[in-house]
Amino acid sequence: MRSRQTIAxxxxxRGRVFTLACGSVLAVLVLFFLALVYGLLAQLRSAPSARAAxxxxxxxxxxxxxLTATVSSILALAVSIPASYVLSRxxxxxxxxxxxxxxxxxxxxxxxxxAMLLVFFSTPPGRFWEERVFRVVFEVPGIVAAQFIVVxxxxxxxxxxxFDGIDPVYENIARTLGATRFQAFxxxxxxxxxxxxxxxxxxxxxxxxxxxxxxxxxxxxxTMKTETLPVAxxxxxxxxxxxxACVLILIALSLSLGVLFLVRRIYARSH
Amino acid sequence: xxxxxxxxxxxxxxxxxxxxxxxxRREYFVLVGPTGSGKTTFIRCLAGLHPVSRGGIFLxxxxxxxxxxxxxxxxxxxQDYRLFPHLNVxxxxxxxxxxxxxxxxxxxxxxxxxxxxxxxxxxxNRDTGTLSGGEMQRVALxxxxxxxxxxxxxxxxxxxxxxxxxxxxxxxxKEILHALDVAVVHVTHNLDEASAIADRIGVLIDGRLEQVGxxxxxxxxxxxxxxxxxxxxxNIFEGEVARANGGKMTVRCGPVDLTVQGDAPPGRRLxxxxxxxxxxxxxxxxPLREDxxxxxxxxxVVSAYFCNDFCTVTVSAGxxxxxxFPSYIYRRHDLAKGKRITIGLRQSAITIFPAASPRNGxxxxx
Numbered sequence: 001m002r003s004r005q006t007i008a009x010x011x012x013x014r015g016r017v018f019t020l021a022c023g024s025v026l027a028v029l030v031l032f033f034l035a036l037v038y039g040l041l042a043q044l045r046s047a048p049s050a051r052a053a054x055x056x057x058x059x060x061x062x063x064x065x066x067l068t069a070t071v072s073s074i075l076a077l078a079v080s081i082p083a084s085y086v087l088s089r090x091x092x093x094x095x096x097x098x099x100x101x102x103x104x105x106x107x108x109x110x111x112x113x114x115a116m117l118l119v120f121f122s123t124p125p126g127r128f129w130e131e132r133v134f135r136v137v138f139e140v141p142g143i144v145a146a147q148f149i150v151v152x153x154x155x156x157x158x159x160x161x162x163f164d165g166i167d168p169v170y171e172n173i174a175r176t177l178g179a180t181r182f183q184a185f186x187x188x189x190x191x192x193x194x195x196x197x198x199x200x201x202x203x204x205x206x207x208x209x210x211x212x213x214x215x216x217x218x219x220x221x222x223t224m225k226t227e228t229l230p231v232a233x234x235x236x237x238x239x240x241x242x243x244x245a246c247v248l249i250l251i252a253l254s255l256s257l258g259v260l261f262l263v264r265r266i267y268a269r270s271h
Numbered sequence: 272x273x274x275x276x277x278x279x280x281x282x283x284x285x286x287x288x289x290x291x292x293x294x295x296r297r298e299y300f301v302l303v304g305p306t307g308s309g310k311t312t313f314i315r316c317l318a319g320l321h322p323v324s325r326g327g328i329f330l331x332x333x334x335x336x337x338x339x340x341x342x343x344x345x346x347x348x349x350q351d352y353r354l355f356p357h358l359n360v361x362x363x364x365x366x367x368x369x370x371x372x373x374x375x376x377x378x379x380x381x382x383x384x385x386x387x388x389x390x391x392x393x394x395x396n397r398d399t400g401t402l403s404g405g406e407m408q409r410v411a412l413x414x415x416x417x418x419x420x421x422x423x424x425x426x427x428x429x430x431x432x433x434x435x436x437x438x439x440x441x442x443x444x445k446e447i448l449h450a451l452d453v454a455v456v457h458v459t460h461n462l463d464e465a466s467a468i469a470d471r472i473g474v475l476i477d478g479r480l481e482q483v484g485x486x487x488x489x490x491x492x493x494x495x496x497x498x499x500x501x502x503x504x505x506n507i508f509e510g511e512v513a514r515a516n517g518g519k520m521t522v523r524c525g526p527v528d529l530t531v532q533g534d535a536p537p538g539r540r541l542x543x544x545x546x547x548x549x550x551x552x553x554x555x556x557x558p559l560r561e562d563x564x565x566x567x568x569x570x571x572v573v574s575a576y577f578c579n580d581f582c583t584v585t586v587s588a589g590x591x592x593x594x595x596f597p598s599y600i601y602r603r604h605d606l607a608k609g610k611r612i613t614i615g616l617r618q619s620a621i622t623i624f625p626a627a628s629p630r631n632g633x634x635x636x637x
Contacts, residue, residue, distance in 0.1 A: 169349050172320045175340040176347040177367035177418055187370065191357040 037253070043246045055244070060224055061232040062251060068140065068228065069208035072147035073155070076208075077201050080155035085185065087156070088163035089171075099160075105153035113149050114217025117142075121218075142219030143226055147208040155204045162196025163189065199266045206259040210252065272296040272454045273345075273422045275317070278326035282312045287478045289326070294422070294454045299445055301457045301465040304475035305501060310458040311350075313475065314424040317456065318347045331421055346415030346423035346453070351431050352407045354399040360410050361395045367418035385413045388447060404432040405440060412444070422454040429464060441468045462502065466490055474498045491546070492622050499544040499622065505593045507544045509626050512537050519565070526589035530565035531621045540626040547583065547595035549620035552604050553613040563615035568592070572610045575601065582606075586614055 086092075087099055105113055120126045121137050129136070136142045170192060171184040179187065190197070212230035219226040221235060229252050236245035278290040287309045294300050304310050315321035317328060319340035328336045335343050354363050364385065368378045386392040389409045394402065402410065408428060415423055428444070429437050445468045448455050459465055465472050465486075472489040474482045481501075482494040493499040499507055510524030512535045522529050522541055529543055551563060559567075570588025577583075582601040584594045592614060606612065 167353065169353050170355060172318070172340070173347060173349060173353060173355075173414075174366065174370070175320070176318050176343070176345065177370065177414070178341050179366075179370040180341060183370050187366075188355060188357075192355070194357070 040246050040249055040253075043242060044250070057224060057227070058232070058244070058248065061227050061229050061248070064140070064143070064227065065209055065229040068143040068147060069205050069211075072144045072208045073151060073201060073205040075144070075148050076152040076155040076204050077159070077197070079152060080159045080200075081190075081197070083156055084160035084163050085189070088160050089168060102153050102156045105150055106157065110146075110150050110211065110213030111217055114146050114214030117145060117149060117214065117218045137218060138220040138222070138226065140219070140226060143215050143228060146214035146218045147211045150211050150214050151204045151207045154207055155200055158200035158203060159193075159197060162193045162200065165196070166192050195266050195269065199263045202259050202263050202266075206256055209255055272298070272331060273317070273456070274329040276327045276329070278313075278316060278328065279324050280312060280316050280321055281324055282309075282321065285309060285312070285478060287312055287316070290475075290480045292473065292480065292483060294456070296454060297449055297452055299448065299455045299457065299468060299470045300473065301459060301469035301471075302473045302475055303459060303462060303465045303501075306460060308475045309478040310460075310475055311426055314347070314426055314456060314458055317422075318345055318424055319343050320347075344418070344421050346418070346420035348408075348411050348415050348423065348425045348428055350427040352411035354402075354407060354410055354414070356399060358399070359395075360391070360397050360399060360402070363399060363410055364395075364413045364417055366414060371418065381417050382413075385417055388451070389413050405436055408432065408440070408444075412447070416451060416453070420453060422456065423448065425455065425457040427459055428457065429459070429461070437464075438467070444468075462490075474501060476501060491620070493544060493624075495624055496542045496544070496626075499624075502546075504544050504546055505591075506547065506550070507542060508590060509540070509542050512539045512541065524590065527568065529616065529621065531618060531623055533623055542624050542626045544622045544624075545616050545620055547593045549617045550592055550594040551615045551617070552594070552596075552600065552606070553615045554604070555613070559615065562617050562619050565618055566616035566621075567613055568616075569611065569613050572606050572608050572612065575606060575608065577601075586612065588614060592616075 083102070087095065087102075118137065121130055134141055136145055166189060170188050171181075174184040174188045175181070210230055211228075212234065215226070215228055216231055216234070221227060221231045223235065227235065229248055233245050233248045233252070236242070236248060273294040275290055275292045278287065280287045285307075290313065292300075302310050302313065312321055316323050319335070319338060323336055326336070327334055330343065330345065335345075354360075355366065358366065361382065365378055365382055368381060373381075382395075383392070386395060389412060391406065391409045391413060394406055394410065399407070399410070408431070412423075429440065432440060441464060445455075457468070469486045471484060472482075472486050473480055474489060474493075476497050481498045482489055484492075484494075489498070490502065493502055493504065496507060508522075508524035508527070508529065510522045510529070513521045513523045513528065514537055515521075515534050518532060518534060519530055520533050520535060522531060522543060524543065531543060535541065553559065553563070553567060568586075568588035570586040570592070573585045573587045573591065575582060575584045577598060580598050581595055582598045584596075584601065584606055586592045586594060594614065604612065
């Protein structure tokens with residue numbers, strides 16, 4: 001019979017082997033990502049081109065992307081805060097169905113969403129909007145609309161999970177102290193949810209910056225008009241300008257890393 | 272001051288049924304009951320945070336059953352206090368007067384006064400995350416009291432406080448609330464806490480108020496078998512009246528006959544309970560008090576265990592009797608396991624309730 005000590009030793013060894021195996025998978029994944037970045041940098045060094053970096057097209061694409069992503073994510077947040085409040089705090093019929101519907105843009109292909117928008121703007125109410133309010137299809141507002149529809153589900157789910165994580169007892173106490181529902185919302189729930197909402201905004205914004213499928217379907221890919229960063233990357237590859245594409249990818253990568261860093265800082269502070 | 276009539280409410284599969292209660296001004300009422308008995312649902316109904324399906328709630332003579340929590344003037348102290356994490360101590364306390372638009376001068380005056388009464392003036396600029404359990408409790412009390420509520424609801428207010436500090440705070444908090452002229456509904460499952468501070472106690476079991484009465488009345492004379500069981504009394508015997516004579520009756524409870532005060536007809540089924548503190552060890556030859564003479568039993572010590580300075584001993588004497596006394600009694604009588612002893616039940620301390628329909632409390636028969 002094996003002694004108790006031998007059994008304990010062999011079980012500890014098996015535990016170490018398991019951790020090591022999982023760690024190796026993680027290491028391979030990290031190496032894979034680093035290899036991708038290395039490829040990008042190697043490509044940039046091998047074929048330098050002054051034209052790409054100073055191109056006014058490039059700055060146009062960056063400016064347009066930052067502007068549209070900011071507008072669309074502010075709109076998404078403005079919609080998702082009240083929507084998430086109702087979903088998180090109120091009981092009403094078909095609540096789960098409404099909740100599921102709002103997740104649709106997260107799982108549906110962005111091209112399909114863009115195409116649905118395009119189809120909508122060819123219907124009578126859509127045409128009315130185009131003619132009487134402002135033009136959307138193949139215009140800059142089309143980029144905002146495309147980004148909005150893609151990111152709004154993400155914004156709702158992030159804000160809702162922030163609200164869900166806050167015990168309603170805080171609002172209840174506020175109400176027993178004389179606060180109206182609105183005061184409990186603005187003076188208790190929103191301030192407590194501040195960091196979560198900020199993180200939701202940053203993640204939504206980053207997702208909007210990277211939006212391609214719906215944008216290209218609804219707003220098209222017109223140089224110096226509806227050319228966002230992802231569209232510019234696509235166009236550069238399509239015209240075989242790999243160097244320019246790599247510069248654009250590097251910019252997109254830096255933006256994403258910056259946002260992820262900020263989000264992690266926000267979450268770390270709130271815990 | 273605060274009155275509840277025939278209050279019913281539903282919470283999922285659970286229901287609160289027909290609660291009726293009236294609190295005097297400055298009364299300190301403690302509601303006890305096992306976990307899941309509906310205590311928190313009840314105070315949520317009072318605060319307006321849970322819908323009432325039937326009955327009424329009245330405060331100072333006006334009905335508030337369907338009023339918004341903001342217009343009830345009832346303070347609420349939740350379990351763990353839940354101070355607003357985004358505000359410091361001052362911001363937390365001033366929240367109520369700030370949302371009500373109280374003028375700044377009055378706001379400051381109320382805040383300073385309460386901070387003085389609750390001795391938290393030195394904490395006003397502190398972050399709530401740095402407070403101890405006791406400090407948090409005072410800040411939460413100040414937050415609830417600053418709007419001058421007519422009644423205050425405390426949900427397990429001492430659960431987040433170290434046991435060492437707790438006992439001192441029981442009396443301090445009661446004194447402070449008494450001085451501030453509010454009626455208090457204090458919910459707890461801690462019987463020691465209830466017996467230390469309550470003016471009156473209510474026992475809520477499975478959504479029904481089984482008994483309401485002065486502190487000693489409830490603790491010494493449970494009205495129903497369910498209350499007796501909740502109070503931890505294990506000496507509950509069911510039996511049938513064998514004979515009754517001149518205000519005394521003998522109830523046959525299986526192998527033992529108990530003599531109790533009362534006058535029920537022979538054949539009536541009854542339940543009897545006696546607190547472990549009311550069973551005494553009888554020394555051979557000891558002169559007996561009148562009260563102990565009728566219920567003497569000889570038996571054997573089955574088990575003994577100690578908790579703090581008290582000892583709980585189980586004696587098998589036909590039925591099993593649980594006794595509790597200070598540890599020195601154990602040593603004095605040398606009550607080791609297996610020892611044969613005589614025990615006596617105090618007749619006046621035996622509580623009687625009908626054996627059937629234990630849900631609704633009735634007085635003792637006769």
